[in-house]
Amino acid sequence: MTAGSDTLTNTSPDKTMAIDTEIVDPNLRIDQKFNSCWEPPWTCTLDLTMQAKEHRVTEWTVSFTLPKGAHLDRDHFGNTDWVEVTSDGTGNDGGEAGKVVFYNKAGHAIEPLPNDGLTIRVPLVSTGDKVEHLDDLHAEESHPDHP
Incomplete structure (x- = not known):
């Protein structure tokens, strides 16, 4: 990993692509890894891994932007009792089209390094291009009810 002013770039030789991660919360870091896509329409999965640097994180929110025609697959993601999806990217749930937001409701605290x-597997459906990278990926130590 190489560090910049407020981004980290994965330059590991065993990765097929480099991903920049913006550091929004200095204690909470999130990285993404593409898994696979199959068609038609495109169904893609990516893994998001969050790590705490200094102290345990018990309330967190994740957000990212998807390309036009893509959304979070609630049928395969929202079947947990510990994650609440507030926007799936469709724009049909009161959220902004293309914007995905979810947070933890209970449990699943993120412990400090090492x-x-x-890691959360994120299933996506796209009628457009394959989704192999999430734009504007952010993880914050917060909760919609307790900003």
Whole structure:
């Protein structure tokens, strides 16, 4: 990893692509890894891994932007009792089209390093291009009810 002023770039030789991650919360870091896509329409999965740097994180919110025609697959993601999706990217749930936001409701705290962190598999559906990268990926130590 190489560090910049407020981004980290994965330059590991065993990765097929470099991903820049903006550091919004200095204690909470999030990285993404593309898994696979199959068609038609495109169904893609990516893994998001969050790590705490200094102290345990018990309330967190994740957000990212998807390209036109893509959205979070609620049927395969929202079947947990610990994650609440407030916007799935469709624009049909009161959220902004293309914007995905979810947060933890209970449990799944993120422990400080050297813990492996918390990994979440994110299923997406796209009628446009394959989704192999999430834009504007952010993880914040906060909760919609307790900003």
